[in-house]
Amino acid sequence: MTYKISKPDEEWKKILTAEQFDVCRKKGTEQSFTGIYWDTKDRGTYNCTCCAAKLFSSDTKFDSGTGWPSFFKPVSEESIEYVEDRNFGMTRIEVNCKNCGAHLGHVFDDGPKPTNLRYCINSVSLDLDKLN
Numbered sequence: 001m002t003y004k005i006s007k008p009d010e011e012w013k014k015i016l017t018a019e020q021f022d023v024c025r026k027k028g029t030e031q032s033f034t035g036i037y038w039d040t041k042d043r044g045t046y047n048c049t050c051c052a053a054k055l056f057s058s059d060t061k062f063d064s065g066t067g068w069p070s071f072f073k074p075v076s077e078e079s080i081e082y083v084e085d086r087n088f089g090m091t092r093i094e095v096n097c098k099n100c101g102a103h104l105g106h107v108f109d110d111g112p113k114p115t116n117l118r119y120c121i122n123s124v125s126l127d128l129d130k131l132n
Helices: 009-015 018-026
Strands: 044-048 054-057 080-085 092-097 103-108 118-121 126-130
Touching: 009 018, 018 103, 054 118, 080 103
Parallel strands: none
Antiparallel strands: 044 054, 044 126, 080 092, 092 103, 103 118
């Protein structure tokens, strides 16, 4: 896919931390219960760490008990890219930023109503724009 924002790895390495680069650009995963947003209750919009695209609202965030920030829907379907992930001997649906291709996490069908979806997202791929 062609993204609105595209940079070579060397450029991303200059603007992201090592952990952000590993997760967002190399499809890594942060350890559960360690990210800054897994238990945050602050209100606002969660934006992409790499490009600042609006991804999730705090109104859709819930405690999934997994140790990662979880949401039941994105701000817009136009902000998210879905990719089949067959790594680790299983099939999952990877969730990426549609604007820059940053890896965010995965989506599962065990979330709350009304969508029954759980977007399990790495904290390092997000930047919370808090409401005053």
